[in-house]
Amino acid sequence: MSYKIFFILPLLLLSCSVSDKQIQNNNTPDDIYWYQKDFTKEGVYGISLEKWYRENFKKTKEQIIVATLDTQIDLNHEDLQGQFWVNVNEIPDNGIDDDKNGYIDDYNGWNFLGTKGGNHTPKNNYEYVKIIRENKKLYDANLLSPFEKKEYEKALEYFTSYENYYTTYLNSLKYGKKIFNLAKDSLFYYYPKNQFKYKELDSIYLLIKKNDTRTFNDIKNTNATDFVALVLALKSFYQLNHFTYEQIDELEKSFDSIVNTNINIHLQERKYIGDDVNILNHNYGNPYVNIYDRQLNHNTEVSGIIAANRKNNIGIKGFSNNIKIMPICIANNGSEHDKDIANGIYYAVDNGAKIINMSFGKEFSIHKKWVFEALQYAASKGVLLIHCAGNDAMNIDVNSFYPSDFDYSKEEDIIDNFINVGSINKKTDSTFVSFYSNYGKKNVDLFAPGEEIYVCRKHNTYETDSGTSLAAPMVSGTAALIWLYHPNLTAQEIKEIILTSGITINKKVIKPGTENEMVSFSELCTSGKVLNTYNAMKMAAEISLKKGI
Known part of the structure; x- marks a missing residue:
């Protein structure tokens, strides 16, 4: 998580969202589902998911795995039962790596913040603290590259x-x-x-x-x-x-x-995990992705948007019951370690995930090369990567924000299977871009609903929450739905479909981080569009048919 998010939180009474309110499970007003509505019919920039379901009754026997690199998750949530990936080749809790994938008892996923004693590490340093601690001697000896020196x-x-x-x-x-x-x-x-x-x-x-x-x-x-x-x-x-x-x-x-x-520069972050964060190996962590109650919410929210049960008449509706969530814990209170991010990507790809949702971010990256290589590995295996643009109201074309498909030190793209997502709200006037959302003509691809989103929370509760963390899974869910019905498409094709099929916004909006500075929406992202699942599914069907099923 970006350190700026935690800088703001204490002044908001420790709220984990920009705005949230609890709503009774069986008494949800219709407008709470604004993000699934259709602009043509209901006048909001929703994703038109329910419109697609109303018009399409075709079933699919396909299944798809979406990995969520995120916090701990509530595996027992009522609206996510049956929606988790299961490693059928692993016998849980027997202390043996049955499938020989290098991870013992990884029945539902992996916790890269897990301790040797079977617990969880709840806090990290912010990344700028890690950079100072690890690079001070190199900086003092003038051994850093010009980019690294500037970053330090x-x-x-x-x-x-x-x-x-x-x-x-x-x-x-x-x-x-x-x-x-x-x-x-x-x-x-x-x-x-x-x-x-x-x-x-x-x-x-x-x-x-x-x-x-x-x-x-x-x-x-x-x-x-x-x-x-x-x-x-x-x-x-x-x-x-x-x-x-x-x-x-x-x-x-x-x-x-x-x-x-x-911000304690002397903190021994990995004391109980027992690894060295400056050596890229993967033999650490544990399989327990739901043992730290205070950090169950974020991943539960993200995963619920993607895959909450559509047929149980409770809570919310995800994109499809054929989506299976693979929770991979790499995030806690602090900045994510690049080692954990890279290993999380490798784990997801090697265990069958086709989409990786990354609803976290940071302005600094001490071992960015490891993450770049992991992203390239995912690209080589045809995996699509979806990332949130961040909640700092800044231009990430000129301010670095990681993980990214853009190498800021070389000013060049490194892969073509990565989608960066900004956040919008249910308004349609000049304020419809979320005031907190990051933006960038080059490095944000499109925007999606991310404000006042009705989500699953731990212990079978539901609330509205906000953040680009919730906009990213809108895109991940759309990509998963496309692949379920059109498995012959590539990750690059799905990315192009999602960006091309969105709703074009030809208007000026208030630039995030300002009170009234007006800019063309097209200056805030590459596509100049907001996500529309209905349009994406229609376009995917056409392209898939041309390719031949």
């Missing part, structure tokens, strides 16, 4: 800035917790019913500064000077969305975790 200096700038920010904020939160209740008790002198608002705190502060005639003799355990400090402290909390003490406590825990793990 950028990483150092980030580290210095964010270490100062997080540390300062953490200290203020600790102080805030210490004096929070004392400040409220002191304010009881002015507001016996404890009913006060920010503007009233401001008024009290101004009166004190003007040496108001009221004394502080009756204010318990404080004096005038301390009281000014207390009021100022309480004011600062009210400026932060009127936080409660409990919310401040949660913020402190979050920032403490960041300071002591994510």
Whole structure:
């Protein structure tokens, strides 16, 4: 996950989404499924999936495996039962590599963050911290390439800035917790019913500064000077969305975790995994992809969009029940290791996945060559790779974002079977591009619904969530559906179909990251289009027929 996502999260009360709300399973309003609707009929840029199903009753006996390189996943979710890949050549939990693929007991997938003791590693450093730790000596000795040197200096700038920010904020939160209740008790002198608002705190502060005639003799355990400090402290909390003490406590825990793990340059990230992240081997991890409850949501959301059961009349509807999800855990709280990404790709390809969904990203990549080689390996095996564009509202033509099919150091593409996906919402005016979505005329291929998406969450729950992480599986699901009905098509053909068949947007929109800067939508992505599954299926049928089944 991009470190910028985690930089924003604490200020949003630890929410894991841009906007989310829980909805009862059996009481879902129709507009919550906006992303499956049709523009012609319903006036939103949905993918028209249900329109295709209404018009097509043909069945297929084909099955397809979609690997999700992601977090841990809820294997027991009611809406994903029967939808997981099963390694039929492996006997689970017998401690033997039955199929001799190099992974013991990998019955449903693999956890590259698994420890030797059968547990899970929940946190990593941010990538810019890894770059500083691993490349400092090379930088000091002037042994880095010009691109690597520039990357190191950028990483150092980030580290210095964010270490100062997080540390300062953490200290203020600790102080805030210490004096929070004392400040409220002191304010009881002015507001016996404890009913006060920010503007009233401001008024009290101004009166004190003007040496108001009221004394502080009756204010318990404080004096005038301390009281000014207390009021100022309480004011600062009210400026932060009127936080409660409990919310401040949660913020402190979050920032403490960041300071002591994510940006801790001395963190031994792989202590319990037991491998060396600077050596590309694969004999590490464990088969347990659903053992860390706090990190089950993300992959469950992504996989549900792709393959949630269409026939059980609960939850949501994926693209097809013939899609099987292969969960591969490479993501936790922090930046993904390039070693895990590369091995995850190799594992997916070697075990039969035709599509790999990668709903994660980062601005730095310390071992990008390993990932490039893994992507090229996937291309050589005819596997399609789908990646989210990222949630930093930045131009990834000029700001690197990994993994990518573009080598920023050489400024050239490396493969032609990779689709990068930005996010849109259900509006149709100039604000329909998600405000957080990354963009790029060269390096974002198209946009897809990714905002206010109704998704599966852990423990059989459902909510709306947002992010390019949810736009990518819209494309993965579409690609899987095409391949199920037209298996004679290649990965490159499917990519071309998806990009060509989308809905062309001939309008100006607000550029992400700005308040009102207008740009042509065609400047935000290569195709100038948004995903449309109906059109893609129609075009695929035509091309497949011409090729001959």
